[in-house]
Structures are given as C-alpha cells and as structure tokens.
Amino acid sequence: MITIRVPATSANLGPGFDSMGVALQLYLTLEIHEKTATWVVDHDSGAAIPHDDTHFIVQAALQLAPDLSPHRLVVRSDIPLARGLGSSSSALLAGYAMANELANLALSRDELLALATRIEGHPDNVAPALFGGAVVAYYDGKHVFHAPLRLPKTHHFITYIPNTQLLTAAARAALPEQLPFKTSVAASAISNTLIAALQSDDFETAKYLIEADQFHETARQHLVPHLKQVRTIAHELGLIGTYLSGAGPTIISVVPKQAAHHLQQALATAKLPGKILDLVPDNTGLTIEKEDRIYESF
Incomplete structure (x- = not known):
C-alpha cells in the first residue's frame, strides 16, 4: 500500500x-x-x-x-x-x-x-x-x-470554519477588475513589508499588516459577514492578526500560543455557526x- x-x-x-x-x-x-x-x-x-x-x-x-x-x-x-x-x-x-x-x-x-x-x-x-x-x-x-x-514558532492559527460554503468562482467575481494606481502601490507596499517583518521575526509589525489588505478583503467582506465579528472579538482581547483565509469563508487569527485558548473560548461564547480549531503550521x-x-x- x-x-x-x-x-x-x-x-x-x-x-x-x-x-x-x-x-x-x-x-x-x-x-x-x-x-x-x-x-x-x-x-x-x-x-x-x-x-x-x-x-x-x-x-x-x-x-x-x-x-x-x-x-x-x-x-x-x-x-x-x-x-x-x-x-x-x-x-x-x-x-x-x-x-x-x-x-x-x-x-x-x-x-x-x-x-x-x-x-x-x-x-x-x-x-x-x-x-x-x-x-x-x-x-x-x-x-x-x-x-x-518564516513564521513565528510560538503562534497558533485559530481557525473559524463557517457551516456555509463559498465557491471560489463567487469570491473571484466579487473582485474589482482594476485598482487605482495609488491603491496598488499601497497594497504592494503592505505585502512587501509584511514579508520583511516576518523574515525579521517582527510579529509586532506583521500583525497589523495582516489586517491591512487592500487587494481582496474589502471586496469580499459582504460575502463573509463574520470576518468583522471575529476580528472585533479578537481585538477585544488585544489580539491583532485576523484575516480571510483564501477566498473564504474561513477566518483565521494568528495569535501567541498563550492567547490561543482565550480566543477559542471567546469565539465559542459568541456561538458562531461552524467549527473553531486551534491549528499550527x-x-x-x-x-x-x-x-x-x-x-x-x-
């Protein structure tokens, strides 16, 4: 076999x-x-x-x-x-x-x-x-x-998987055909700086940039109503670093290991429809x- x-x-x-x-x-x-x-x-x-x-x-x-x-x-x-x-x-x-x-x-x-x-x-x-x-x-x-x-070894990926599917075709259709030049430059700079911060083990910088996307999350947020809710719950715990996984609707928060259980509990208390997993790379x-x-x- x-x-x-x-x-x-x-x-x-x-x-x-x-x-x-x-x-x-x-x-x-x-x-x-x-x-x-x-x-x-x-x-x-x-x-x-x-x-x-x-x-x-x-x-x-x-x-x-x-x-x-x-x-x-x-x-x-x-x-x-x-x-x-x-x-x-x-x-x-x-x-x-x-x-x-x-x-x-x-x-x-x-x-x-x-x-x-x-x-x-x-x-x-x-x-x-x-x-x-x-x-x-x-x-x-x-x-x-x-x-x-490079990713921080001490961080976990708290993953909220909604019960509903979101087909990639629908998520792609929500994207704009063009971005203004200034927006494109800013979006590229955010991505580049995120990579540099991660490679430098500077998660304090990286966590803010994870939430600063200008390429797709804004265009897709109406398809994923729980993104704002999960991000708000994480912020209330002082945790920054929540993003839309792929085309969605899964939402992931990259958080320190010691805070992972607290975020899981907070999301469970919110009774979001779906599963909440504590994952590592x-x-x-x-x-x-x-x-x-x-x-x-x-």
Whole structure:
C-alpha cells in the first residue's frame, strides 16, 4: 500500500493575495491499494462525490498518466470543501503524486508545482501544500518562483470554519477588475513589508499588516459577514492578526500560543455557526509512505 498525505493550506495571509500561503495540520490522505478492473474510490465525502474514475483525484492522475492502471483507493480528508483551506489543491496534488508514483514519472517537486499551478492559476495553495510551512510564490505564466517564509514558532492559527460554503468562482467575481494606481502601490507596499517583518521575526509589525489588505478583503467582506465579528472579538482581547483565509469563508487569527485558548473560548461564547480549531503550521508538506516508510521520491 502507498499512502499520500497532503496538508490543508491557508492562502493570502491578508495582503499576500494569490502569492502567499501556509500549510496547516489538517490533511487529505490517499491510500493506494490493489489493482482493480476499474477505478474504485472509497470515501466518506458524501453522495455528491463520485466513487469511480470521475473522482477528481483520479482525473488529476490521468492528466499526467492517461494509461494509468486502475486501483482501489481510499480517500479520507479533514479539509472541508469550499471553505478557503485549499481542498481542491490538496486533491489535485494527491492525484499528481499518485500518477508520479504509479507511472514512475520521476517528476520533481518543482515540476509538480509548475503543473499544479497551471491548473490552479496561482501557486499560493499548491506551493505550501507541496513544501510545507509558509511559502511566497509568483507565477509568470511559464515559471513558478518561490521562497520559504518564516513564521513565528510560538503562534497558533485559530481557525473559524463557517457551516456555509463559498465557491471560489463567487469570491473571484466579487473582485474589482482594476485598482487605482495609488491603491496598488499601497497594497504592494503592505505585502512587501509584511514579508520583511516576518523574515525579521517582527510579529509586532506583521500583525497589523495582516489586517491591512487592500487587494481582496474589502471586496469580499459582504460575502463573509463574520470576518468583522471575529476580528472585533479578537481585538477585544488585544489580539491583532485576523484575516480571510483564501477566498473564504474561513477566518483565521494568528495569535501567541498563550492567547490561543482565550480566543477559542471567546469565539465559542459568541456561538458562531461552524467549527473553531486551534491549528499550527505543517512544516513537512506532501508526504508519501510506502511499506511503513515515509520518504520523498522527488
């Protein structure tokens, strides 16, 4: 049996629109079992998700290896669908990694990143899912440039996941087609300074910049009414650093470890509809286990 595990991801981190992301300790796990006459996909994701070769993971694998022999697969995922935690990216990478293994394609992680980015359109989810930790990346239409981003080791990601989905297409449709030049310059400066602050272990500066996005949060806030509420609750505790995860509707607050439980309690007291999780970054990224041994075949 081969087991592929891919972490969830949170993109943007506020002003890092389409370029910044972090892997978190929620996982999609794909088990590859024996060969079968036709593809069989065992999962618990609901009746709307197929169990045959039309499953997204199988389709992703067949993109890379059209002649791939069918297998029995078991898919388990803690990553909720359409919530801004990279569920589609994790499934895409699981399919690509399966094809890479079974067809002996010998693709490197950088090659898989380039292939996945072409499908996703931007690398903010697939890069951290592959490499782990936080990653800043840029896709110029041909190449993906990426670099690791330092995050404070003492901070947790308090994650509020609403019960309702928000499809990426709807969130994208809310964005303006253009930004004024001065706004673009300011938004870029905020993002650049956030990266510099994080790389310098200056979270006192970074936490304010996380909440200063001018690229997407203002345009999407009507789709995510709880963003203002969660931010207000955090501020009342003296905690700054709340942002809209990816396209939403998940909302994340980056807070010191000692304050994580207090924020969780405050959000629970507010009785927001959904789940509240205390997460930390996954620093490993996509892993493959074969014959009880975890390894990198890239």
